[in-house]
Amino acid sequence: xxxxxxxxxxxxxxxxxxxxxxxxxxxxxxxxxxxxxxxxxxxxxxxxxxxxxxxxxxxxxxxxxxxxxxxxxxxxxxxxxxxxxxxxxxxxxxxxxxxxxxxxxxxxxxxxxxxxxxxxxxxxxxxxxxxxxxxxxxxxxxxxxxxxxxxxxxxxxxxxxxxxxxxxxxxxxxxxxxxxxxxxxxxxxxxxxxxxxxxxxxxxxxxxxxxxxxxxxxxxxxxxxxxxxxxxxxxxxxxxxxxxxxxxxxxxxxxxxxxxxxxxxxxxxxxxxxxxxxxxxxxxxxxxxxxxxxxxxxxxxxxxxxxxxxxxxxxxxxxxxxxxxxxxxxxxxxxxxxxxxxxxxxxx
Amino acid sequence: xxxxxxxxxxxxxxxxxxxxxxxxxxxxxxxxxxxxxxxxxxxxxxxxxxxxxxxxxxxxxxxxxxxxxxxxxxxxxxxxxxxxxxxxxxxxxxxxxxxxxxxxxxxxxxxxxxxxxxxxxxxxxxxxxxxxxxxxxxxxxxxxxxxxxxxxxxxxxxxxxxxxxxxxxxxxxxxxxxxxxxxxxxxxxxxxxxxxxxxxxxxxxxxxxxxxxxxxxxxxxxxxxxxxxxxxxxxxxxxxxxxxxxxxxxxxxxxxxxxxxxxxxxxxxxxxxxxxxxxxxxxxxxxxxxxxxxxxxxxxxxxxxxxxxxxxxxxxxxxxxxxxxxxx
Numbered sequence: 044x045x046x047x048x049x050x051x052x053x054x055x056x057x058x059x060x061x062x063x064x065x066x067x068x069x070x071x072x073x074x075x076x077x078x079x080x081x082x083x084x085x086x087x088x089x090x091x092x093x094x095x096x097x098x099x100x101x102x103x104x105x106x107x108x109x110x111x112x113x114x115x116x117x118x119x120x121x122x123x124x125x126x127x128x129x130x131x132x133x134x135x136x137x138x139x140x141x142x143x144x145x146x147x148x149x150x151x152x153x154x155x156x157x158x159x160x161x162x163x164x165x166x167x168x169x170x171x172x173x174x175x176x177x178x179x180x181x182x183x184x185x186x187x188x189x190x191x192x193x194x195x196x197x198x199x200x201x202x203x204x205x206x207x208x209x210x211x212x213x214x215x216x217x218x219x220x221x222x223x224x225x226x227x228x229x230x231x232x233x234x235x236x237x238x239x240x241x242x243x244x245x246x247x248x249x250x251x252x253x254x255x256x257x258x259x260x261x262x263x264x265x266x267x268x269x270x271x272x273x274x275x276x277x278x279x280x281x282x283x284x285x286x287x288x289x290x291x292x293x294x295x296x297x298x299x300x301x302x303x304x305x306x307x308x309x310x311x312x313x314x315x316x317x318x319x320x321x322x323x324x325x326x327x328x329x330x331x332x333x334x335x336x337x338x339x340x341x342x343x344x345x346x347x348x349x350x351x352x353x354x355x356x357x358x359x360x361x362x363x364x365x366x367x368x369x370x371x372x373x374x375x376x377x378x379x380x381x382x383x384x385x386x387x388x389x390x391x
Numbered sequence: 392x393x394x395x396x397x398x399x400x401x402x403x404x405x406x407x408x409x410x411x412x413x414x415x416x417x418x419x420x421x422x423x424x425x426x427x428x429x430x431x432x433x434x435x436x437x438x439x440x441x442x443x444x445x446x447x448x449x450x451x452x453x454x455x456x457x458x459x460x461x462x463x464x465x466x467x468x469x470x471x472x473x474x475x476x477x478x479x480x481x482x483x484x485x486x487x488x489x490x491x492x493x494x495x496x497x498x499x500x501x502x503x504x505x506x507x508x509x510x511x512x513x514x515x516x517x518x519x520x521x522x523x524x525x526x527x528x529x530x531x532x533x534x535x536x537x538x539x540x541x542x543x544x545x546x547x548x549x550x551x552x553x554x555x556x557x558x559x560x561x562x563x564x565x566x567x568x569x570x571x572x573x574x575x576x577x578x579x580x581x582x583x584x585x586x587x588x589x590x591x592x593x594x595x596x597x598x599x600x601x602x603x604x605x606x607x608x609x610x611x612x613x614x615x616x617x618x619x620x621x622x623x624x625x626x627x628x629x630x631x632x633x634x635x636x637x638x639x640x641x642x643x644x645x646x647x648x649x650x651x652x653x654x655x656x657x658x659x660x661x662x663x664x665x666x667x668x669x670x671x672x673x674x675x676x677x678x679x680x681x682x683x684x685x686x687x688x689x690x691x692x693x694x695x696x697x698x699x700x701x702x703x704x705x706x707x708x709x710x711x712x713x714x715x716x717x718x719x
Contacts, residue, residue, distance in 0.1 A: 093577035094548075200668050230434035231604065235648035235662035242661075257577065264650035264659055301582035303607025305649050307630045310610045315582045321547040322577075 048117075049218050049251045050082040050105065050138075055114035057100050061326055073325045074100040076275040078114075079355075082219065082251045089266035089283075090255045091298075095322050096272040098255045102221050105253070106140050107131060119218060136166060139212035143224040145204035149196040156182075156192030159210045166215065181210040184247070186240060202233035209240065213248060220252045226261065238264055259302045263287055271295050274333040275325060277355060281362040289374070290385060291364040293340050296378045300385045314384040332367065339378050344368050395461075396598055397423040397446075397483075397566055402458035404438070404445050414675045415441040417622040418458070420699070423566065428592055428599045430613030430630070432606060432645075436669055438622040439602045443568050447479040462566075481511050484559040488571040490551035494543040500527075500554050501539030507561040526557040529594075530587060549580035556587065563595065570602045585612055606649060610634060618642050621669055621680035624699055628706040638702055638713040640685050641665070679710070687712040 057075040075097040082088050092098040104111045107123065116124045118134055126134070139162075142148040149158055160178040163169040169177055179189050185206040196204055205225060212220055222241070226234040242265060245252060254266055262269055263283065270280045271292065279292040290296050297316040304310045318337045323329055329336045332348040341348065344367045355365040359372070368375045379385055404416040416438040423429050431439045445456045447467060460467040467478060487493050495503060504526060505519040514522060520539070527535035530553040543551055552572060559567055569588065573581040589612055591597050601613055609616050609630060616633045618626040618641065626639040637643045647663030667684040670676060679697050682688045692711055699709045 093579065202668075231606070231645055232434065232648045232665040235650075236664040238650065239661050239664060259578075260650040264662070297579055301578045303581075303605070303611050305606040305610050305634070305646065305651065307610040307634050310607070315586070317583055317586065318579050321549060321580070 047083045048081040049084050049086075049119055050253070051115070051117040052078060052080050052101070052105065053115040053117075054079055055101065055104055055116070056112045057097075057104055057109065058112045070326050073275050073328050075104065075111075076328070078272070078275075078277055080270055080277065080280065082253055084218075085245075085249050085251055086268065087245060087252045087254055087266045089262035089269040090253060090272060091257065091259060091262055091269060092272035093257055093298075093322065095274070095325060097275040097325070098272050099223055101272075102140070102223050102253065102255050105221055106138065136162075136215045137218045139215065139217040139220055141205075141208050141212050141220065141222040141225045144228050145201060145208050146196070146228075148208060149204060151196055154193050154195055155187075155199065155207045158196070158207060159192075159214055162211060162215050168215070177214065178210075181214045184213075184244065185210045186236075200233070201229050202236060205229060205233075205237050206240065209237075209244065213244060213250070216248060217250060220250050221255070222252060223255045224257070225254075227256070227258070234261075241265065259299065271298065274322060274328055276333060276365065277363075278334065278365050279363065280355065285359070285362050289359075289362075291358055291362070291369050291375045292334075292366050293338050293368075293375060293378060294334050296375075296385050297339070300379060314379050316378040316385070332365075340368060340376060343376065395422045396425045396427075396463065397600075398459075398461040399442075399446070400459045400461070402442065402445065402456070402460065404441050404450065405455045405457075406453050407455065408453070411673055413672050415454075415622055415672060416445070417675055419619075419622075419624055421617050421624070421627065423598050423600060425565070425598055426592060426596045427615065428588070428601060428613050430609040430616040431600065431602045431619060432604065432609055432616060433619035434604055434645075434669070436621075436672070437619040438672075439619050440570050442619070443485075443570060443600060443602055446568070447483050448475060449479075449485070480507065480564075481562040482564050483566040483568065484562070484564040486552070486555050486559050486567065486569040486572050488574050490548065490555045490575075491543060493555055494551060496543055499540050499542055500546070504554070504558050504561060507558055511562050522561070523557075526561060527554075529560065529591075530554070530557045531583075532557070547580075548576055549583060552576060552584055553587065556584075556591070560591065560595070560597070564597060566598050566600065567591070568600045568602070571604070572601070573608060574603070574605070581608075588612055606634075606645065618645070622672055622675075623680055624707070624709060625681065626706075626708050626710075627699075628703075632703065632706050636703070636706070636715055638706065638708040638715065639681075639710045640687050640712075641681050643716050644684075681710075 055075055055078045059072040059074055061070040061072045078101055090098045103109045105116055115122055118137055123134060156178050159181055160174050163174055163177060182189050187206050226237050256262060266283055268282050269286045270277050273294050279295045290299050297318050300316040320337055323336055331350045332353050335341055335348040347367045353365045353367050355363045357371060358364045358369050366375055400420050402416060402419045406413045406415060419442050433439045444450050446460050501523055504523045508514045508519040508522055524535045527538060532538055532553050573584050588599060592599055613630045615629050617624055620641050626642045637646055644663055644665040650662060665684055670680055677696060678694055679692045682692045697709045697711050699707050702708050702713050
């Protein structure tokens, strides 16, 4: 697998020290605890989770925007975990990020043409007319009219700004694009055009993409494989069809059952798996399986789930699940009596 | 129709700004029956929140509101500030998107709910406490006696929103206006809040106006839907009818723009895009506001404002060329 992997994350851990300067207690936020994933060439991998799951911290560690506590990050075979800023610089070309908020991630004092061309300029790859031509080409790829180059971010709409963000991230033709909730701040109709664009660009340029989101429907639309995170750990990792058709981890099942389907009769016939309580604090994650405090199948998985951390094991080829109740070929019990409550397509 | 609880007619809201007037809402009309859940959907800037804030004059001074808002036959826009205060919070109450900014961080939850009860209903401290516990139980907060003494920051997002709902229900209002109540919440928490809304309607018979940008939320809980675009009503129908037979090209566009989950294998179809952008609200076009983005637009669409008319029983559309896609 590693021959094909463009990006490899092994056992990534990020703990943030918590408690103020003056507090005596040394507490630690377990933001990410042992996440491993690989991104194959040209693959779209969705990283799904709710707030506090650690999905954005994973992205920030990969980009080295925050320093991982431990673990290894390899970009095209090179270990970049401990490279200095200077050593990292030539590799930055291969790894770019698109942020959620296109308003705050663009410099308000630069024209958008300059913003898009800046990576080329900083890496000394193009100047003058060649730079201009490349910027123009990129504008066309992301569906922006060339004359918008001289405008400033505040003059553009949210969707246009996100296109600028994409153009800037892709102008160096990186191998890996990390997109952190790139459409969450946009209106539905604009979201659609950015999602379509991202898919077209990926087909055209062939980059790999780690797509981070809380929205299962966009993952379903865009991604080849999906990793589900809960409280700093991956609980399930599978191909898109396998995850949506045969979800195993009780948390994945609950998440799918809670997603709203824009079809009234179908939506109202579904039964939701309602989870008890809230996500526990990452300051003191539960022992054993981190989901055990809310798991509807806790009666079945106890006491093992209270003490032992379940390993991410293969349930079927390429389908990994971290649950005591799931092992090779043995599926987890369905949380809802009717499969359609969790995976509604089968009724339609 | 005789028992319409709330009737909004020809409601317009204009903000006079330094750069000239902004027409946020243009001649909106809709009705709300007792115990009904009405969804108002639209994208940002369509005027859905402004419409609902103007019902009991929650807007700042710069807003010029015209039209009528009849609540049980009384025009709220014509009421004196003192009389309006008796309606606001008591008969019509609100839940907003961000519970953290709507709660006062320096008072306990119990104090804040109790304040509503003491102010509006004149309950004693002890009676207010008992009722507060009841309310917290109603919104399914566990261990309410303990939660009473907690501060907003000690609660999770979902819990805070439940507290907000408890506070809004304190005076047993007839209408609950919920403005994007689940937008800031995670999916699994959202599910619980939507269940709670349904439960409130069923148990207390409260009518709910639910403002949202999320068509999934509408599909889940609303009986009827109003789709707004650029300050105007584009379409109105029962939820089932709207999703099954959308008539306005904007509604059709919106429904096609959402990725639908769980469609299985194979190449996924492209999402529908709506080209262009929402027109500026600075000047009201004497045309259909959607004309510039509409595949069905013609000369008339660009020179005349389409009036709302009934195209199927109970199904209203403001469009010169309504109809389902492919049907026309």
